[in-house]
Amino acid sequence: MATYIMLSTLTDEGRKTLKERPERLQEVNREIEAMGARVTQQYAVLGGYDFINILEAPDNETVARISVELGSRGTVVLTTLPALPVDAFTQMLKGK
Amino acid sequence: MGTYVVFTKLTPQGRKNLHADPDRLRVVTQQAEKLGAKVVQQYATIGQYDFVTVIEAPDNAAVQGIGAEISGLGTVKLTTFPAIKMDRFEQLLKMEPYRTEPHHWQTSFWARAVRRIGRQWVITRHVNKYCKPLTVEGRENLKDHKGGAIVIANHSSHMDSPVVLSALPERIRGKVLLAAAADKFYASRRKRHWFYSLFHSTFPVHRGGGVKQLEYPMSLLRRGWSIIIYPEGGRSKTGQIQRFKAGPAIMAMQGKVPVIPIYIEGLREVMPKGQREPRPGPVFARIGRPVSLEGVTSVSEATAMLENAMRELAGLPPHRASAPAAAAAAPAAAPAQAGGGGA
Structure with missing residues (x-):
């Protein structure tokens, strides 16, 4: 499994949904799981994005599929x- | 502790350094940890940033300090986002608006008179109906006590407050207010805020603390009033005494008043958390000797003293030394963690 960091910004439509149905957040995570990936960490943030999600997914294609699927609803921009992981990155730089 | 997500972009100089010595990364992490942050997770990424790091730090100011220190090296450009863990964020979304301003009239002469007249109907009637019987021990411990105090009690039931009010002698009861969770008792959809403030002697406290929370209770203490507060925060589900929050100790130390511990037993059977209709049963309220915090300098030490006074009343062994929960509320972090009330 590879790791991906997904930055999401809500659209006006998404903000409305979140206010009306906060439990929608959990449903999205389950849908991501149904597409073969897994949300390992998730934060709501202040600043240029609304949420930061750390995903585990088998490959880029899976992530692309998730992005299209979630993006097509018009509630988030991803x-x-x-x-x-940084340790693996350091090892790679050292050429091991 | 707060969570922050830091996006890092290397400068050309940073790229050169990393190439020359890949272990530089670990040095930067160690430096951040030395400055008081804890690195939870760190990834190298492809895209507009080079690294994404999740850290925990005491507060925004600490993060700014660390950021300035590290970007001062000229090797990285940082973008930091304060983050909220998702389960907490969901709670926040579901939280209703609530009143945080106390009804200042509640300490007036007429409010005290009306409260006293109404007590039979609002408080005593229920206590007599469901506490069969209510036994109060240790009233003699308050014989020499004068003036304001912080009254602390273990919390497992909504009936705790009527029992504490019934157990206190009139000279304290006549001038006492109770810290109540604002999101519960002062939620905007509830219309009878005045009723609680008048007859139940409550004032709203925002859960989670903050220095501002102390203003009203401190002004009460200065005027010789007493405050009832549940140092465990919310009601215990198991009936066991939970770790104390720092708020009551901070208030007692700042207000220079003693702390009166009351241990309540039996209410868990009468009306545990989650049950609406009480079942009558015997209830004991044991009043301990007032604990003076004079000369105690650290909040964690004071909190541990209060915890042990309560455990002694409950017939439990004291916690060894200052255990983790109390230690976490060390002086530097104390103002941020003050409060801790809530019925």
């Missing part, structure tokens, strides 16, 4: 960064 930016996804492929990520590598």
Whole structure:
């Protein structure tokens, strides 16, 4: 499994949904799981984004599918960064 | 402790350094930890940022300090977002608006008179009906006590407050107010805030603390009033005494008043958390000797003293030294964790 960091910003529509049905947050996580990925950490943040999610997914294609699926509802705008745990990254730099 | 997500972009200099010495990364992490942050997770990413790090730090100011320190090296550009854990965020979303301003008239002469007349109907009637019988021990411990005090009690039932009010001698009861969770008793949809403030002697406290929470209770103490507060925060589900929050100790130390512990037994059977209709049963209220915090300098030590006074009343062994919960509320962090009331 690879790690991805998904930055999400709510649209006006998304904000409305969140206010009316806070439990929607959990439902989205279950839908992501149904598509073969898993949300390992999730934070609501102040600043340029609304949520930061750390996902585990088998590959880029799965993540692309999730992005399209969630994005198509018009409630969030997603930016996804492929990520590598820093220890693995350091090892890679050292050429091991 | 707060959670923060830090996005890092390397500068050309930073890129050069990393290439020369990949272990630089760990050095930066260690430096952040030395400055008081804890790195929870860290990833190297592809995209507009090079690294994404989840850290825990005491507060916004600490994060700004750490950020300034690290970006001062000229190797990175940081973008930091204060973060809220998702389950807590969901709670926040579901929270209703509530009143936080106390009804200042509640300490007036007429309010005290009306409260006293209404007590039979609002408080005593229920206590007599459901506490069969109510036995109060240790009243003699308050013989020498004068003036204001912080009254603390263990909390497992909504009936605790009527029992504490009934157990106190009239000279304290006549000038006492009770810290009540604002989100519960002063939620906007409830219309009878004045009724609680008048007859139940409550004032709203925002759960989670903050220095501002202390203003009203401190002004009460200065005027010779006493405050009833449940140092465990919310009601205990198991009936066991939970760890104390720092608020009551801070108030007693700042207000220079003693703390009167009351241990209540039996109410868990009468009306536990989650039950609406009480079942009558025997109830004991044991009043302990007032605990003076004079000369105690640390909040954690004072909190531990209060906890042990309560445990002694309950016939439990004291906690060893200052245990984790009390230690976490060390002086520096204390103002942020004050409060801790809530019925």
